[in-house]
Amino acid sequence: MLLSCSSLSVTYGRRKALNAFDLSLRKGEIRALVGPNGSGKSTALQTLAGLIKPAEGMVEIDCRPIGSMSRRQLARHLAFLPQQPSAPDEMTVEQLVRQGRFAHVGLFRNYGIEDEEAIRWALESTGLAGFDNRSLSELSGGERQRAWISAALAQEAQILLLDEPTSFLDIGYQIEILDLVYRLSREKGVTVVMSIHDLNQAMSISDHISLLERGELIFDGEPKQLADSGLIEKVFRVKGNFVQIAPNAPPHFDVELARRTALTA
Numbered sequence: 001m002l003l004s005c006s007s008l009s010v011t012y013g014r015r016k017a018l019n020a021f022d023l024s025l026r027k028g029e030i031r032a033l034v035g036p037n038g039s040g041k042s043t044a045l046q047t048l049a050g051l052i053k054p055a056e057g058m059v060e061i062d063c064r065p066i067g068s069m070s071r072r073q074l075a076r077h078l079a080f081l082p083q084q085p086s087a088p089d090e091m092t093v094e095q096l097v098r099q100g101r102f103a104h105v106g107l108f109r110n111y112g113i114e115d116e117e118a119i120r121w122a123l124e125s126t127g128l129a130g131f132d133n134r135s136l137s138e139l140s141g142g143e144r145q146r147a148w149i150s151a152a153l154a155q156e157a158q159i160l161l162l163d164e165p166t167s168f169l170d171i172g173y174q175i176e177i178l179d180l181v182y183r184l185s186r187e188k189g190v191t192v193v194m195s196i197h198d199l200n201q202a203m204s205i206s207d208h209i210s211l212l213e214r215g216e217l218i219f220d221g222e223p224k225q226l227a228d229s230g231l232i233e234k235v236f237r238v239k240g241n242f243v244q245i246a247p248n249a250p251p252h253f254d255v256e257l258a259r260r261t262a263l264t265a
Ligand SMILES: Nc1ncnc2c1ncn2[C@@H]1O[C@H](COP(=O)(O)OP(=O)(O)OP(=O)(O)O)[C@@H](O)[C@H]1O
Pocket: 012, 015, 017, 035, 036, 037, 038, 039, 040, 041, 042, 043, 044, 083
């Protein structure tokens, strides 16, 4: 397995945010992490990224514990996009994306042609060509999110951990970014773990889905199995149905709109 963890538990003070979390991903696999607010998705991703030390369990890349790697070594394997990343307001888009290359350029920051190409590609892939010199404070929420995605892409790591990468994006960019993630996995064998609230997008992009509820992993399997499990209605407290939109299409969760109808009546 390329990326795995077993029995991962994380506590904040006395509160357990993640309990006995297991995950194993093959190269090129896309895994969606879904679950209600506060269920532990960001905690799981931060722990996989080596930013939180688990109380129990460990994370391994190619059977090697990430605890034994330096930050630079880890960054060559794995890029992480946090849910709420922060950087100085005056930093420009180009500076931010350039920073994504730190693991490649060495201590003396010698940027070579490959580094410059990776930076260009990352900016263009997220529709930010021409934004190079804009400071982060001068960007819209969605543009800023794309700048951060760009910084993660520039790292050219074999594992991408994305915490709600499309939450601020309009529907056009949501699809564009998801499409890019899909192509990276299928064409370059990039392995992806991504938290996402849109269940239909999760169903359509992922090979496997992990469903968390109050820090517990309550489902781990294929999108189709999740659709058949009846767990979505229970965990998210909504009424709805899974429907098959087209032959071979992933199951689509159709929320019953009774409440909205009542509001507009
Ligand atoms: N730094 C922290 N200190 C204390 N408790 C925390 C901290 N970060 C998260 N928590 C708690 O841990 C639990 C899991 O939080 P986490 O951010 O992992 O959830 P999430 O599934 O990513 O939620 P969301 O969908 O809202 O992003 C929640 O109960 C949250 O209140």
